[in-house]
Amino acid sequence: MNRSAQDSPAPVTPDDPRISEWIDGRLDDRAAAEIERAVRDSPTLARVVDDLRALKAALGRIDDGPVPAGFVQGVMDAIALPPASDDAAVALEWRRLEAERIAEEREEAHEDEVEAVTHRPHTRWPWLALAGALAAGVLVAVVLNPPRSGREVAVAPNREGDALAISRVPSPERTGNSVPVAADFKEQAASATPTGPAEPVAAAAAGDKAPAVAEALAAKPAEDMPSEVAPPAAAAPSAPEAMAAGLRKMSADAGLVEAATEEIDVAVNGPEDRAVLDELIAALENDASATEGEYEPLRDDEKREADVSARDTELGTMKMKWISVLASPEAIDAFLAAVERPADGRGPARLRGVPRTRPQLADRQVEEAAAKAEAKPERARAAAREGRPRRLVIRVVEGDEPKAARPSDPGPSPGELEE
Amino acid sequence: MVSDTGLRQAPPDDVVADHALVERAAGGDREAFAALVERHHGRIIALLERLCGCADQARDLAQETFISAFRHLGGFRHESRFSTWLHSIACNHAAAAARRRRPTVSLDATDPDGTTRIPEPAARTADVTVGLEQAELRSRVNAALARLDERYRQVVVLSDMHGSTYEEIAETLAIPIGTVRSRLHRGRLELRSLLAAE
Numbered sequence: 215m216n217r218s219a220q221d222s223p224a225p226v227t228p229d230d231p232r233i234s235e236w237i238d239g240r241l242d243d244r245a246a247a248e249i250e251r252a253v254r255d256s257p258t259l260a261r262v263v264d265d266l267r268a269l270k271a272a273l274g275r276i277d278d279g280p281v282p283a284g285f286v287q288g289v290m291d292a293i294a295l296p297p298a299s300d301d302a303a304v305a306l307e308w309r310r311l312e313a314e315r316i317a318e319e320r321e322e323a324h325e326d327e328v329e330a331v332t333h334r335p336h337t338r339w340p341w342l343a344l345a346g347a348l349a350a351g352v353l354v355a356v357v358l359n360p361p362r363s364g365r366e367v368a369v370a371p372n373r374e375g376d377a378l379a380i381s382r383v384p385s386p387e388r389t390g391n392s393v394p395v396a397a398d399f400k401e402q403a404a405s406a407t408p409t410g411p412a413e414p415v416a417a418a419a420a421g422d423k424a425p426a427v428a429e430a431l432a433a434k435p436a437e438d439m440p441s442e443v444a445p446p447a448a449a450a451p452s453a454p455e456a457m458a459a460g461l462r463k464m465s466a467d468a469g470l471v472e473a474a475t476e477e478i479d480v481a482v483n484g485p486e487d488r489a490v491l492d493e494l495i496a497a498l499e500n501d502a503s504a505t506e507g508e509y510e511p512l513r514d515d516e517k518r519e520a521d522v523s524a525r526d527t528e529l530g531t532m533k534m535k536w537i538s539v540l541a542s543p544e545a546i547d548a549f550l551a552a553v554e555r556p557a558d559g560r561g562p563a564r565l566r567g568v569p570r571t572r573p574q575l576a577d578r579q580v581e582e583a584a585a586k587a588e589a590k591p592e593r594a595r596a597a598a599r600e601g602r603p604r605r606l607v608i609r610v611v612e613g614d615e616p617k618a619a620r621p622s623d624p625g626p627s628p629g630e631l632e633e
Numbered sequence: 634m635v636s637d638t639g640l641r642q643a644p645p646d647d648v649v650a651d652h653a654l655v656e657r658a659a660g661g662d663r664e665a666f667a668a669l670v671e672r673h674h675g676r677i678i679a680l681l682e683r684l685c686g687c688a689d690q691a692r693d694l695a696q697e698t699f700i701s702a703f704r705h706l707g708g709f710r711h712e713s714r715f716s717t718w719l720h721s722i723a724c725n726h727a728a729a730a731a732r733r734r735r736p737t738v739s740l741d742a743t744d745p746d747g748t749t750r751i752p753e754p755a756a757r758t759a760d761v762t763v764g765l766e767q768a769e770l771r772s773r774v775n776a777a778l779a780r781l782d783e784r785y786r787q788v789v790v791l792s793d794m795h796g797s798t799y800e801e802i803a804e805t806l807a808i809p810i811g812t813v814r815s816r817l818h819r820g821r822l823e824l825r826s827l828l829a830a831e
Contacts, residue, residue, distance in 0.1 A: 234818035238792075240799065265825050273793040276771050278679035282692055285678070286670045289699045290663065488807075496809035 226252035228262045237266055480553050494552050497545070647672070651715040659706045666706070670699050673716060676795065677723050683790045684727040686779040694730060698723045713804055720797070721805045724787055731783050777827040785820030792817050 226232065226249060235241050236249040253259045480491060651672070657665035677698055682691035701722050702709075709718055778786050787806055791797040799817075803810045 229819070229822065231814040231818040234821055235814060238799075262822075266821050269821060269825050269828070270793050272770060273774065273789070274796075276774060276794060278675055279682065279688075279771070281675045281678065285674050285692065285695070286667055289670050289674075289696055289703075290667050292696060292700055293666075293703045294663075492807075492809045496811050 226256075226259060228259060233259070233263060234266065237263065237270065491553075494549055497549070648714055652711060655706065655709060655711070655715055658703070659709070666703055669702075669715070673719055674699070676716070677719060680720060680790065680795060681723055681727055683775065683778055683794055684724065684783075684786060685730055686775055690730065694723065694726045697726050701726070714801075717801055717805055720791070720795075720801075721807070724791075724806060727787075728783065773828065774824075777824055780827055781820060781823055785816050785823055788813055788816040789820040789824060793821075 230249075232241060232245060232249055233253075236246055236253075241249065253263050651669065654665045654669045654672075658669060674695060678691050678695045681694045681698070682688050685691055685694060698719065702719055705722075709715070778790065781789070788802055791802045791805060792799070797805065799810055799813045802808075802813045802817075806813075808816075
């Protein structure tokens with residue numbers, strides 16, 4: 215956007231990002247002149263600029279510090295260790311994902327119990343539940359701390375069910391762009407034989423200093439699996455509850471608001487898609503926000519600033535990112551319209567919004583709530599009428615392997631698969 | 634600078650040399666990968682120390698970063714600089730470590746009365762860094778960085794301490810450039826307030 219072309223430029227305030235851009239020499243002449251004039255006319259702005267310049271100069275003066283001796287050798291020793299077996303690696307990834315899924319489901323189930331106990335007017339926090347589930351997932355991931363093998367594991371969303379599909383991806387240093395073999399992760403997991411936890415990972419789970427990478431890698435992955443998450447039925451029962459309790463307190467302290475929540479998957483195939491998605495998410499972030507997409511926890515029902523948090527994880531050569539956006543209903547509708555293109559994925563943006571396990575979750579929430587208490591759907595509908603913010607959870611799936619692993623998914627053409 | 638393996642540290646933006654080394658390392662040449670580690674580990678460790686505030690943890694995370702890079706080297710397609718890719722991996726590891734340390738809901742930007750906190754220094758701060766020696770400056774800045782919201786810390790460190798451009802930061806952190814702009818300014822204001830409040 216060419217800000218200098220605006221007819222009536224916004225007044226310059228200390229929190230205007232253009233100030234830093236001006237300090238960094240990134241504004242065009244007209245915008246720079248505008249900031250310069252404002253700074254000249256305002257002692258407050260002048261002080262801010264002086265401070266930021268001094269701060270930037272000070273930060274730039276800090277050197278990198280000493281380099282630890284033997285670091286390179288340590289890395290090379292770590293990568294020289296024999297990789298884990300393929301089956302064990304698959305099992306580890308499956309168990310980690312399964313533990314996350316279980317934690318999420320338990321958190322959702324527990325949410326209703328929490329609501330019944332607290333009787334707070336705004337105690338249904340679907341997005342907090344999701345955050346709790348994700349945090350619990352992270353917690354479980356810390357416990358598992360699975361080492362990577364030479365062969366990687368890619369995970370794809372299963373559009374039909376609540377499970378995930380998994381496929382093996384040939385080791386990149388040997389094969390390049392070969393097509394992976396599709397397989398159901400449960401079948402692969404069934405062939406693995408994980409057992410009890412190993413000491414290094416158990417120590418990390420207990421909050422001790424993280425074990426050395428070489429040590430962790432040296433442990434057999436099948437032995438790295440804590441027993442409490444080995445079979446789904448034995449998943450840690452207390453983590454979601456503890457997380458929910460913590461989140462309850464934090465949200466109560468912060469006065470966070472409830473918001474209807476929807477979930478979608480968005481497949482991103484390459485830089486073009488990523489760029490388009492970035493723009494769309496940026497539009498969500500900037501919705502009704504005077505600070506251009508900086509995200510504040512909502513303080514009351516009327517505020518419509520965006521709240522964005524993301525969690526990245528890297529699974530093999532595929533990347534998944536969870537983005538939770540709290541924005542106005544209009545902005546979310548616009549986003550959904552932009553990504554929910556025809557399933558052939560042949561639009562200019564080539565983005566596909568794929569309903570996840572719970573399509574139209576907001577509507578389902580209303581229906582489920584109606585079965586429990588009539589007041590709840592009324593409240594949800596009233597919130598929608600009043601333009602309260604809605605929460606959209608976007609799971610961005612990036613990478614080619616999942617498409618090949620699940621050829622029934624719409625989108626990739628034969629040419630794309632060959633690629 | 635000569636390292637403990639006798640190789641000379643090259644400029645981190647030596648893209649051509651990196652490209653060749655990556656190609657060789659992806660083909661199984663471990664000496665080439667060792668050379669890549671040699672070239673970049675100083676900056677990566679420094680970045681991670683600034684992001685996580687702990688030298689020991691930075692070293693561990695740096696090791697994990699290079700191991701991740703090695704494992705995924707075959708997927709690196711030279712669409713960005715190797716150093717940018719490496720920074721991205723390091724930031725992901727730092728973010729994951731931060732998530733393990735604290736809850737996922739950050740309330741840093743709000744006051745107890747429920748209002749959004751606008752960063753404002755407690756006092757005149759134009760001379761906030763004047764006269765500080767390097768060690769003291771590093772200590773104070775690291776302490777302030779540790780209290781900065783992670784989203785802001787990443788952008789400020791990459792921009793003002795590592796010299797990354799807005800575009801490189803956007804690529805490293807996989808965020809829109811508009812977000813880089815706003816986070817950088819907000820982060821600088823927050824950091825200014827934190828330093829002034831000491």
